[in-house]
Amino acid sequence: MRIGIDIDGVVSDSYPAWLGELNRHYGKNITVLEDYEMHLVFDVPYDDMNHFFVKNVEHLFDIPRPMKGAREGLERILQAGHEVVYVTARSQDEEKYTLNWMKKYGIPYEQILFTGEKSKVDYVKQWKLEFFIEDYMVNAQAISEAGVPVLLLNASYNQGKLPERVTRCHSWQDIIKEIECFSIHS
Numbered sequence: 001m002r003i004g005i006d007i008d009g010v011v012s013d014s015y016p017a018w019l020g021e022l023n024r025h026y027g028k029n030i031t032v033l034e035d036y037e038m039h040l041v042f043d044v045p046y047d048d049m050n051h052f053f054v055k056n057v058e059h060l061f062d063i064p065r066p067m068k069g070a071r072e073g074l075e076r077i078l079q080a081g082h083e084v085v086y087v088t089a090r091s092q093d094e095e096k097y098t099l100n101w102m103k104k105y106g107i108p109y110e111q112i113l114f115t116g117e118k119s120k121v122d123y124v125k126q127w128k129l130e131f132f133i134e135d136y137m138v139n140a141q142a143i144s145e146a147g148v149p150v151l152l153l154n155a156s157y158n159q160g161k162l163p164e165r166v167t168r169c170h171s172w173q174d175i176i177k178e179i180e181c182f183s184i185h186s
């Protein structure tokens with residue numbers, strides 16, 4: 001199978017690291033992200049937070065640790081003969097920071113698609129991805145509506161009813177189990 005995999009919140013444990021930096025910057029003490037839109041959680045204008053990210057991008061993309069079990073899981077997927085295509089909403093300008101981070105933690109990669117503001121669904125179709133791993137409910141819904149099954153890695157900001165063809169996973173171990181199960185039955 002050719003599997004599409006998101007980076008932030010799936011491979012990189014970005015949000016806890018960013019939450020710390022944002023708390024420091026805004027003088028807040030938010031411990032749980034209940035909304036994927038962080039500017040809403042911090043109650044600041046989108047542009048203001050965006051500016052903070054742009055200004056500190058190198059640091060912000062360097063500090064997260066990998067998600068627990070991600071590297072081992074990715075290696076297992078590749079060993080099973082699947083193809084991995086990363087699909088991230090990061091922009092092409094952020095490629096070098098992303099690659100540095102992947103190398104730093106030994107995360108295997110070949111193809112990384114930087115969608116920026118564009119819809120992930122277009123990339124899913126263009127690259128004929130057959131399966132997708134994501135943490136953002138809006139993307140999970142859109143990709144699943146295009147007919148591609150999605151594994152949603154559980155997070156505080158993606159609670160709620162699951163759309164059709166979306167399966168909630170609580171860990172990378174769960175993800176591997178689901179992929180193995182799907183490969184056998186399809």
Ligand SMILES: [Mg+2]
Nearest residue numbers: 006008009135
């Ligand atoms: Mg994500």
